[in-house]
Amino acid sequence: MIEITDLTVRFGGVTPLDGMTVTFDSGTCGLIGPNGAGKTTFFNVLSGFVRPAHGSVYAFGDDLLAMPHYKRARWGLRRTFQTEQAIEELSVADNVALAHEHSRRGSRVSRRADVLGALELVGLGVAPDVKVEALGTRDRRLVEIARAVVGRPRVVLLDEPAAGLPDEETEHLGRVIRGIPEYTGALAVLVDHDMSLVSACCEKTVVLDFGKLIAAGPTATVLRDENVVRAYLGTEPVRVER
Amino acid sequence: MRRPTASQARAPATVLALLLIVVLVLPPLLSAYWIDVLTAVAIYSVVALGLNLLMGRVGLVSLGQIAVLALGGWVAAKLAFATSIPFPLVLLIAGLITLVLGTLVGLPALRLSGLYLALITLMLAGAITVVLSTTNFPNGGPGFLGHTESSFGNPSVRRPDIAGSDPGYFRFTVIVAAAMFALALWHVRSRPGRAWAAIRQSEPAALAAGVNITLYKLWAWALASFMTGVAGGLLAGSVGKLYTYQFPTRDSIILLAVVLMGGIYSLWGAVVAGGLMKLLPALLDDWGLPADLLTILFGVGVLQVLLTAPGGLAAQVPKDLARLGGALSAVVRREAARAERAPTGPAPREPAQ
Numbered sequence: 001m002i003e004i005t006d007l008t009v010r011f012g013g014v015t016p017l018d019g020m021t022v023t024f025d026s027g028t029c030g031l032i033g034p035n036g037a038g039k040t041t042f043f044n045v046l047s048g049f050v051r052p053a054h055g056s057v058y059a060f061g062d063d064l065l066a067m068p069h070y071k072r073a074r075w076g077l078r079r080t081f082q083t084e085q086a087i088e089e090l091s092v093a094d095n096v097a098l099a100h101e102h103s104r105r106g107s108r109v110s111r112r113a114d115v116l117g118a119l120e121l122v123g124l125g126v127a128p129d130v131k132v133e134a135l136g137t138r139d140r141r142l143v144e145i146a147r148a149v150v151g152r153p154r155v156v157l158l159d160e161p162a163a164g165l166p167d168e169e170t171e172h173l174g175r176v177i178r179g180i181p182e183y184t185g186a187l188a189v190l191v192d193h194d195m196s197l198v199s200a201c202c203e204k205t206v207v208l209d210f211g212k213l214i215a216a217g218p219t220a221t222v223l224r225d226e227n228v229v230r231a232y233l234g235t236e237p238v239r240v241e242r
Numbered sequence: 243m244r245r246p247t248a249s250q251a252r253a254p255a256t257v258l259a260l261l262l263i264v265v266l267v268l269p270p271l272l273s274a275y276w277i278d279v280l281t282a283v284a285i286y287s288v289v290a291l292g293l294n295l296l297m298g299r300v301g302l303v304s305l306g307q308i309a310v311l312a313l314g315g316w317v318a319a320k321l322a323f324a325t326s327i328p329f330p331l332v333l334l335i336a337g338l339i340t341l342v343l344g345t346l347v348g349l350p351a352l353r354l355s356g357l358y359l360a361l362i363t364l365m366l367a368g369a370i371t372v373v374l375s376t377t378n379f380p381n382g383g384p385g386f387l388g389h390t391e392s393s394f395g396n397p398s399v400r401r402p403d404i405a406g407s408d409p410g411y412f413r414f415t416v417i418v419a420a421a422m423f424a425l426a427l428w429h430v431r432s433r434p435g436r437a438w439a440a441i442r443q444s445e446p447a448a449l450a451a452g453v454n455i456t457l458y459k460l461w462a463w464a465l466a467s468f469m470t471g472v473a474g475g476l477l478a479g480s481v482g483k484l485y486t487y488q489f490p491t492r493d494s495i496i497l498l499a500v501v502l503m504g505g506i507y508s509l510w511g512a513v514v515a516g517g518l519m520k521l522l523p524a525l526l527d528d529w530g531l532p533a534d535l536l537t538i539l540f541g542v543g544v545l546q547v548l549l550t551a552p553g554g555l556a557a558q559v560p561k562d563l564a565r566l567g568g569a570l571s572a573v574v575r576r577e578a579a580r581a582e583r584a585p586t587g588p589a590p591r592e593p594a595q
Contacts, residue, residue: 047450073452085447089439098436102452147451 001025002046002064002155002187007055009041009211016041017052018211027181028188030198030205030219034232037208039191040082043157047079048072059155074104076154076186078147080161086132086140086147092119093128096146103151118150121183122176138169145176149184156180156188162197170197177201195223207231265416269409279524281412281480284419287516288473290501291426291509292466298506299430300462301442302351303360305494306367310347310467312374312489314340314474319380319484322399323388329402329479333418336475337468344467345460352456368491379484398482415476422469426509434461496540503543505554514555518543 002024009017016038031039044050046057048069057064064072078099087095096115101108119128122142126135132143141161148156158177162170174197180188192198198205198219205222207215209231215222222228269277289311296302318336321327327335350362382397383390390396405414429435437458440448448455478484500518505511518540523533551558 047446049446049449069449070452070454073450079450081447081450085444085450087436087440087443087447089443090436094436094439098440098453099451101433101436102454 002057002059005056005058007042007045007057008053009038009045009050010053016211017045017208020055020208020211020213022206022213022216024187024189024206025204026187027204028177028190028202030202031189031191031208032193032195032198032205033208033214036210037231038211039208040159041211042208043079043159043189043191046072046077046155046157070102073099074102076103076152077157078149078153078155078186079157080141080144080148080159082159082163084137084140084144086135086143088131088133091129091131092124092126092135092143092146095132095143096150099147100151103153114150115146117183118146121149121179122146123172138165141165141173142176145180149180149186153184153186156184156186158188158190158192160192161190162192162194170194173197174200199223261416261420265413269412274408276524277408277412278480279521281408281415282477282520283516284412284415285473285476285480285516286497286519287513288419288422288469288476290497290504290515290519291422291512292470292473293497293501294504294506294509294512294515295426295429296462296466297501298508298511299435299438299442300459301355302348302459302462303356303498304348304351304363304466305360305498306347306363306370307466307470307497308489308491308494309367309370310340310344310470311474311477312370312484312486313343314471315478315484315489316374316377316379316474317471318475318478319399320388322478323380323382323397329400330418333472333475337472340471340474341464341468344470345464348460348463348467351459351463364491364494367494371486371489371491374489375486378486381483396483399478399484401479411480415480418472418476422472423509423512426465426469429465430509434458438462499540499544502547503540503554505547505556505558507553508556511554511556 004020004022004024007017007020008015016036018038020038020042031042033039041050045052046064048067052065059075059077062075064075064077067075087098090098093115096118097111100111100114116128122145124139124142124146126139132140135143145158145161148158161177162173165173177188177190177197178201180186190198190201202219204217205215205219206213207222207225207228209227214227214231215225268280272280289307292310293304293307296304314336317339318332321332321335322329325332347363347366351359354362377387378389380388381390382388401411402414405411430438437448437453440451440453441455441458445455477488481488497515497519500515501511503518504513504515522539523536526533526535547554
C-alpha cells in the first residue's frame with residue numbers, strides 16, 4: 001500500500017503536482033491524465049529524481065522520501081522509463097541481473113533462476129546472452145520490464161510501456177503487465193495513454209489533471225466520469241471535488 | 243550470467259599462448275634497447291588500461307593519469323629506499339597508496355563530467371607536477387623526501403632478486419601487467435562492470451536499478467589509480483632513477499589520444515595504446531624519421547576515431563581483417579568454381595550465371 005498525502009512539486013512558477021492525496025492499495029493501478037498532468041513527475045518523486053516542496057509518501061509503512069534514491073530500489077521500488085533505458089552494452093540477462101544484484105531481496109544463489117524467471121514472464125523470444133543493442137524497441141521494453149520485476153520488488157512503476165507499440169504488441173504487453181502482481185507480489189502503477197490497455201490491466205485508476213487529482217476509483221467508473229472526459233477533451237476548467 | 247561461446251572459451255588459451263611467446267621467446271631474440279622499449283610498452287599499457295576503464299566503461303575523462311603515474315613512481319622509490327620489503331610488495335603498497343591519492347584526484351568526478359572534469363584533472367596534474375619539481379624523486383637521500391642533489395654514486399631503485407637483468411625485469415613487468423589486465427577483466431565481467439555500463443549509458447536507469455553511482459564511480463577511479471600506481475612502481479624499477487621531466491603534463495594528453503586510438507571499448511585497446519605511446523616513437527627513431535611525425539600521426543588518428551571508428555584500432559583492425567579475409571576467400575572460391583567448371587582448357591570469359 002502506498003499512501004500519498006498532500007504531495008506538491010514546484011519548478012519555479014510551475015506546479016506539476018498540486019496537493020495530490022491518494023492511496024494505492026494492491027494489484028495494478030492505473031494513473032492517467034492528459035499530457036503535462038504530472039504523471040511522470042509523480043514517478044520521479046517516488047524514484048527520488050525530484051524533491052517535492054511538501055507532502056509525504058509512505059509505502060508499506062516506510063517513509064520513501066527519507067531514503068536516498070538508490071536505496072529506494074534496494075527497498076523494492078522499481079520503474080521503467082518513458083523512453084526505454086535498457087543498457088545496450090550488456091546482454092539481456094546482465095540487464096536483468098543488474099537490478100537483481102543491487103536488490104536486497106534477491107539472493108546470489110537464486111540469481112540465475114530469478115533472471116530466467118523474469119525473462120520468461122515478459123515472454124522475450126531471444127536468448128539471454130544476446131546484447132541489448134541488437135534488439136528492437138519492443139524487446140528493449142520487455143527487457144526493461146524484466147529488470148523491474150526481478151528479485152521480488154514491492155512497488156513497480158510502469159511509465160507508458162506501450163508508447164509507440166503496434167496494437168498486437170500492446171496486447172502481449174497487457175498480458176505481461178497483468179502477470180506482474182501475481183509473479184512479484186508487488187503493487188504496480190501503470191501510466192499510459194492507451195485506455196484499452198489501462199482498462200485491461202487495472203481494476204482501479206487515478207486521474208490527474210494539471211497536477212491535481214480529479215478522479216479515483218474503479219477503472220470503468222473513472223473513465224465515464226464527466227470531469228475526466230472533460231479533462232481529456234478540454235472543454236472547460238475542471239471542478240475539483242474532494 | 244553469460245554462457246561462453248566457443249570463441250570466448252578459446253580466448254583465454256590464445257591470450258596465454260601470446261603471453262608465453264612474449265615472456266619466453268621474445269627476450270633472447272631482442273637487443274637490450276628493444277627489451278627496454280618493450281618494458282616501457284608493457285608499463286604504459288597498464289597506465290592506458292586505467293584510462294581505458296575510466297573512459298570506455300564509466301564515461302569519465304581524466305587528463306591527469308601521468309601525474310598519478312608519477313605519484314606511484316614516487317611512492318615506490320620512497321619505499322624501495324626507505325625499507326627492505328620485497329619488490330612485489332613495494333608495487334602493491336605503491337598501488338594502494340596511489341589508490342588513495344588518485345581517488346582524491348577523482349573526487350571532482352562525482353560532480354563534474356566531460357570537458358570540466360577533463361580540465362580539473364589536467365589542473366590537478368599540473369599541480370602535482372609543480373610539487374614534484376620542487377621535491378624531486380627519492381634517490382637514496384636523507385629525510386622524508388629522500389632526495390639528494392649530488393648526482394654522483396646515487397643508488398638505483400632496486401629490482402626483484404629474480405628479475406635483476408633487463409630481460410628478467412621485462413618478463414616480470416609483462417607478468418605484472420597481465421595480472422592488472424586480468425584484474426580489469428574480472429571487474430568488467432562482474433558486478434562493477436554491469437554497474438559501470440548502466441552509469442555510462444544512463445544515470446537515472448542505474449539509480450532505478452539500485453546502483454550506488456557515487457560508490458561505483460569512486461571504485462572505477464580507485465581501480466584506475468591502483469593500476470597506474472603499480473605501473474609507476476614498475477617504471478621506477480625499470481629506469482632505476484626517476485626525474486620530474488619524465489612525467490610532463492602533456493603526456494597525459496598524448497595518453498588520451500593513444501587510448502582513444504587504441505580503442506576504449508576493448509581491453510586490447512590499452513595494449514595497442516601502450517604500443518603507440520612507447521613502441522612507435524622508438525620505431526620512428528630506428529627508421530631515422532623525425533619524432534614530430536608522431537604529433538601529426540596522433541592528430542590524424544584521433545580524428546579518424548572520432549569520425550569513423552569509435553571502437554579504435556582494437557575494433558577496427560579485426561573488422562578490416564575479416565573484410566579482407568572475406569574478400570580473399572571470395573576470390574579463391576570464384577577461382578575454384580571457375581576451375582571446376584572448366585577442368586581442361588581456359589576458363590570461359592563470361593561464366594554462366
